[in-house]
Amino acid sequence: MMVVKVQDIVDFCSARALGVELDDVLKDVTIHSQEVRPGSLFVALPGSRTHGHQFVPEVWEKGGIAMVEKTFGPITGPSLVVESPLMAMGTLTRSLVDARHITVVGITGSVGKTSAKELIAATLQSRFVVGKSQQNYNTAIGIPLSFLRSPHSMTHFVAEMGMRALGEIAHLTTITPPDVAVITNIGPNHLESLGSIKNIQRAKGEILQGLKPQGTAVLNADDPLVRELGEHLSGHPVLWFGHKSGDVLIDHVHMLDTATEVTLKYQGDVMTIRIPWLGEQHGSNVAAAFLVGTALGLHPDEIRSGLEQVDPGTSRLQRKSLGSLMILADYYNASPLSMTMSLQVLAANKAMGRRIAVLGDMLELGTQEESGHWQVGTAASRRADIILAVGPRAQIIAKAANVEKPGIAIWVANLDEAYGWLENHLRAGDVVLLKASHGMNFDELYQRLKDWGGPS
Structure with a gap:
């Protein structure tokens, strides 16, 4: 505190x-x-x-x-x-940032910002005293709470910045103005409230407008919407990460049973970093964290050391043993991209049993609701042995999957029906992915499976 x-x-x-x-x-x-x-x-x-x-x-x-x-x-x-107590929290936070000369890293993006936050914080902890947004505290309430609960000797604060409307990230940058701003990617999350992908781009781009003088942007070269923002940014240095071009290149990503290895190329050197998380998407997050570390003066060896010590429990996708089952639980949020990423982890799992994808509704996709769910159903048909689609929107997931592979998908209306199907059909050794938007309450489904204990 x-x-x-x-x-x-x-x-x-x-x-x-x-x-x-x-x-x-x-x-x-x-x-x-x-x-x-x-x-x-x-x-x-x-x-x-x-x-x-x-x-x-x-x-x-x-x-x-x-x-x-x-x-x-x-x-x-x-x-x-x-x-106003809310305004006072923000004012107090900003005043302490300035008075105590705390370096701020701000992170936003449609997918991966929480993972990037954790990896960046781990990177900086190799040398500095670091605070960070706790859990999903990425609002004008959550950021001040996280900041004020950080260690008194804190030198660096990593702020995850979320939004549901234009102007919200701009406001967050007045509370914790970033010395380094990171955009992981831009996708259709919150399309329902913002109306268009261009508005989402504008909203995410507000973090760059809030950079401190001489602040640095760390941006995803693989994402055309992010690239457009960076190419129009003036007065600030931009560092790029990507698979094909950038200041740091993601050369190779390899998933192991309980870890992911990311090989980066930087200034002629090749470095392999192993983090105790699962998912090919972490290649981009590791690369972003690497560039933040370099921007703030860390040596590559310090960066690797920090990244490899990231807490396994802070990954969004949690691997949990449940009796004879392996559960891959990732139900904080969902978009077509994050769904596909989680399905890749399921497909890569070396399991004795079947790979079962339990996929729920993706919320707030607006005009892309039907196409997004269809995209996920198609992807799931290629990565799972069985698909259990849960919720009214998820009917499209089941339909798309069954077009690709007839009979691979079952649809149920709600959590009660989903639990009933799983209890009756799961077998020892199965690997089960639970993935949906947070509003689908898949945490309750996991708890019911945990109370049951799995098949004998």
């Missing part, structure tokens, strides 16, 4: 302190009242159903400090009164 005094919030955020000492140091910062302990700062934010103000009395009972709007009252416990 960053060492933050009440006085800092008063000075940086123009807060009015009531019932609290200015020299008091915050023990934690949270937006959840159940996490409050003595000395915690509870930031009372408006929600879709309730306002954080509702929980302030509970916060006071637990010995916490409440950050509230000026309209809140009566105030009978320790409080910091501000115009």
Whole structure:
């Protein structure tokens, strides 16, 4: 946790302190009242159903400090009164970035930004004290929370920047302005809310407009939409990664049973890096992390060391043994590209049993909903032995797969039917991929399989 005094919030955020000492140091910062302990700062934010103000009395009972709007009252416990708690969180974060001269790496992209964040943080940890966006904290709420919970001695912060609308990433760059900005790729995620792929490109490109003076862009040369952004960027150096061209070239990616080997070419040298994650897509993520490391002064040996020590548990795709089954669980988000990447991992798995792809709806594809699901069904028919498609949109996955290979796909309407099919049809030794958009709640399906324990 960053060492933050009440006085800092008063000075940086123009807060009015009531019932609290200015020299008091915050023990934690949270937006959840159940996490409050003595000395915690509870930031009372408006929600879709309730306002954080509702929980302030509970916060006071637990010995916490409440950050509230000026309209809140009566105030009978320790409080910091501000115009907007959300804005105050952002202002405090930006003020600490500037005051403590913290180097920021900002990352966005349609697919792979969380994986890239973890690999970049691991790279930088070979020399620096690093903080990073926690879990999926990539918003104007999540980034300040992650920042404030980072080590006080932090020198570098890796910020994952997500968006659902134009202007959101631009705002995030005012909170944590990047010294290095990374764009992994640009695809149809959030097409439903943004309306066109050009708007998605504009939204992702906002991270480049938010670069600090002399800041560096690290961009995917393989992606034409990203390349277009980089070719029109002026006043900043651009470093490219890619399979065919770039400052670092991805020469070869090879999946092992529990790891992936990535061979890079850089300035005439060849380097092979082994990370404890699965997936050919990590070639691009490793290359991006490599360039971030070089941009921030790391030696290639330091970069390799950091990357190879990345936490296996931070990979989006988790390999889990469940009795006699092997589960490949990747259900945080889904797009045609990420679905295909996960299917590649399934296809490469050296299994005794069958390769079963359990694929759910991909949400927010807008006008590409039908074509995206059809694309995934076609890809799945070439990489799985059996496909179980789950959800109304996934009917298209099953239809496309069965066009390619009649009878390979089964469609079910919901999680209950999916679990019932799996319980009745799975065999010892099967490898099962669980992949869908987060809104499909495939984590519940995995939990039910875990409670069952698999076939005997």
